[in-house]
Amino acid sequence: MTTKAKRRTPEPYLWLLFSGGGVIAALVLPVLVLIFGVLAPLGIGDPAFPSWTRWILLIVVFLCLAHAAHRIRFTLAETLRLPHRLLAPVAYGLALAGTVVAVIALV
Amino acid sequence: MTVLEVSRYRPGIDAEPVFQRYEVPDNDDWAVLDGLNYVKDSVDGTLSFRWSCRMGICGSCGMTVNGEPRLTCGTFLADYDGVVRVEPLHGFPVIRDLVVDIEPFLEKLSSVSPWLIRSGEDPASEFAQTPAQLEAYKQYSMCINCMLCYSACPVYVLDPDFLGPAAIALAQRYNLDSRDEGDRFDVLSTDEGVWGCTFVGECTSACPKHVDPAEAIQRYKLTAAVRSVLPWVRL
Numbered sequence: 001m002t003t004k005a006k007r008r009t010p011e012p013y014l015w016l017l018f019s020g021g022g023v024i025a026a027l028v029l030p031v032l033v034l035i036f037g038v039l040a041p042l043g044i045g046d047p048a049f050p051s052w053t054r055w056i057l058l059i060v061v062f063l064c065l066a067h068a069a070h071r072i073r074f075t076l077a078e079t080l081r082l083p084h085r086l087l088a089p090v091a092y093g094l095a096l097a098g099t100v101v102a103v104i105a106l107v
Numbered sequence: 108m109t110v111l112e113v114s115r116y117r118p119g120i121d122a123e124p125v126f127q128r129y130e131v132p133d134n135d136d137w138a139v140l141d142g143l144n145y146v147k148d149s150v151d152g153t154l155s156f157r158w159s160c161r162m163g164i165c166g167s168c169g170m171t172v173n174g175e176p177r178l179t180c181g182t183f184l185a186d187y188d189g190v191v192r193v194e195p196l197h198g199f200p201v202i203r204d205l206v207v208d209i210e211p212f213l214e215k216l217s218s219v220s221p222w223l224i225r226s227g228e229d230p231a232s233e234f235a236q237t238p239a240q241l242e243a244y245k246q247y248s249m250c251i252n253c254m255l256c257y258s259a260c261p262v263y264v265l266d267p268d269f270l271g272p273a274a275i276a277l278a279q280r281y282n283l284d285s286r287d288e289g290d291r292f293d294v295l296s297t298d299e300g301v302w303g304c305t306f307v308g309e310c311t312s313a314c315p316k317h318v319d320p321a322e323a324i325q326r327y328k329l330t331a332a333v334r335s336v337l338p339w340v341r342l
């Protein structure tokens with residue numbers, strides 16, 4: 001073991017986002033796809049969603065993108081042997097960019 | 108006859124590992140280790156490998172059999188068709204033939220303080236535990252340090268600094284013990300500790316004692332993540 005193993009790491013926070021995104025994606029995403037992708041376009045159900053729905057959607061989008069970024073980062077790191085210091089800013093940066101797009105579209 | 112194709116590496120003779128074939132008699136109750144011992148005793152006394160108990164307890168005879176990390180005492184020749192290829196455990200430096208260097212592994216084990224850490228006076232009597240308190244860590248105490256989980260772990264093979272499945276499971280064996288008062292957070296919550304694990308799960312598949320090190324690591328990830336966000340919480 002080397003001494004570098006003792007330094008502080010941002011991984012717990014990134015893992016919580018990854019973990020939360022995984023739960024959200026598994027539990028909520030299929031329901032949202034059903035409501036917004038199938039039922040609403042078919043005119044089934046009440047199209048007048050309360051205004052706070054958009055905030056919930058923003059949280060869902062952010063967590064799902066963070067989950068995807070984390071998974072893509074580690075997949076590329078281990079398959080292509082690319083360094084985390086290069087992959088992490090790109091992966092999480094794209095997740096943040098996607099969230100900004102969601103903010104512009106929804107708010 | 109069964110053909111064993113055994114990896115040989117003799118420092119000073121072989122520039123790199125080479126395969127050598129040996130014929131061993133067919134016996135339904137022979138494990139791979141019995142085949143190797145037949146070779147050692149009757150064919151080629153220069154073949155080197157570790158073994159001791161022959162009953163899956165000592166953890167000495169881990170090798171790569173037809174590409175899979177296995178205890179050779181519990182892996183039977185009759186279960187294989189054709190040539191059986193025996194190599195040293197992947198992911199470890201080879202000292203000679205099927206013998207690998209276990210020093211880095213032993214350093215990892217000792218780095219997690221694998222003992223009961225107590226503060227204050229020595230106890231006057233034994234610590235009583237309920238069956239539930241025993242059950243909380245018993246599974247992780249079944250590890251025999253055979254290193255099959257390290258050989259199966261793609262993260263460890265890519266990064267030898269990774270603390271690895273057995274050491275983290277051993278840390279959890281003490282973390283979850285009601286008698287322990289230690290704190291292994293600074294060793295475990297690092298890039299080379301639990302955060303190096305990407306939950307491939309091969310460690311658990313390879314474990315001959317059903318320790319489930321992958322579960323131990325994921326459980327400590329949650330513990331470490333909660334402690335990182337809420338430092339005053341002790342799980």
